[in-house]
Amino acid sequence: MKIAILGTGALGCAIGATLTEGGHETWLIDRSATHVDAMCRDGLRVDGAGNSTYVSVRATTQASEVGVAELVIVLVKSFHTDAAMRGARALIGPDTTVLSLQNGLGHEDILADVVGRERVLAGKTYVGGVLRGAGHIESGVVGKHTYIGELNGRITPRVKAIAHAFNAAGLATSVSDNIVGTMWDKLLVNVATGALTGITGLTYGQLYDEPLLKEASLAAVTEAIAAAQAAGVKLSMADPEEAWTLAAEGLPASFKTSMLQSLEKGSITEIDFINGSVVRCGQQHGVPTPVNATLVACIKGIERAMADRRREEISA
Incomplete structure (x- = not known):
């Protein structure tokens, strides 16, 4: 699956590294050129479970470099949601799904105004992370669960396919009918x-x-x-x-x-x-x-x- 993560702070990087290692074409999009340059140059350093590894990730500051994605995971700060999504329209194609895993409530309505409600999925993740520096995070993925679902509570093929892809990559995910x-x-x-x-x-x-x-x-x-x-x-x-x-x-x-x-x-x-x-x-x-x-x-x-x-x- 071609996945774009919009907003790659600690959480976006933790999820992005996991999906990358799981075999997905995963793009990390962030407005910090320093952060992106470090990841492109050295790989993403991921500390966790008592060790440190470097993951070779795709990273950019420009959504246009990525092109159309099958799935866009939104993880920008809440107050940047509207501007970030409007600036990343190049990611959206006829069959693109947009999934918010942001903290708090209300992001789905903001995203729906930009890309259409029919594209939007909601979700919550208990994955944790700390940004230690440019291209360097502490990750808390192991034992942490993610939940995704349709806004209307239906269990659809697309939401099941995303959950399957996440689980196969090592990101424990369940579909919720009460998102x-x-x-x-x-x-x-x-x-x-x-x-x-x-x-x-x-x-x-x-x-x-x-x-x-x-x-x-x-x-x-x-x-x-x-x-x-x-x-x-x-x-x-x-x-x-x-x-x-x-x-x-x-x-x-x-x-x-x-x-x-x-x-x-x-x-x-x-x-x-x-x-x-x-x-x-x-x-x-x-x-x-x-x-x-x-x-x-x-x-x-x-x-x-x-x-x-x-x-x-x-x-x-």
Whole structure:
């Protein structure tokens, strides 16, 4: 299968390396020329399971170099979804399928506006990764599951074919007939740890060693579960402890969430699509979400401080 991954940070590279080694013509598309050049020159360095390997990957900054793909996996940051997909129209042919594996909720509607709803699949992955440098990641693929599905819940030949291709390559994947519920399940995991690590700057090992932060996490997840249930979403978990435990399974103590990685790079985060989604859903269905609203406000405050510092540095 010819696969293009749009947005190859840590997660995109982890999945891309796995699919490449599984025999698929996999293209890693990223706007960072430094990152792409390093991968083209040396291969993608993948650390994981106690060893380090170099994977010879196809990488480019230009979607036009790739041409039409059978499958486009979207993994850009949430706030770049529209612009990234519009800039990658060269990937889209008559039979191209577009699959979002992004964190949070709402990306499928954005993609549908660009390529048509009939092309779009939704999905969630528990694969993890940390970008260590240009062309260098720490990967958490082993033991981590991916779920994909049609937006209408149907089990179609195309979604089964993609799942089969992923599984054959070593990316454990299941087809879901309740992808909205599946997306909320993953959202609960992101709500459990993302904002808290972003605010505190803690790795997973540090986060899971602090009882007070666990209490805050469980409170945020409890709100998210209540909001989802009020919206009629069918979840696979009802106990906040499940999300807290699942978030760290198979990941090293040194692991940093994508939200923390974004802040450490001075970038804005996906908070609006994660905890912000919980707040919006709660508002729509009359469910109070004060913990999530506070977490959103704190992350927004950190982003504001970073922006102010940049302006001061530029004007100095």
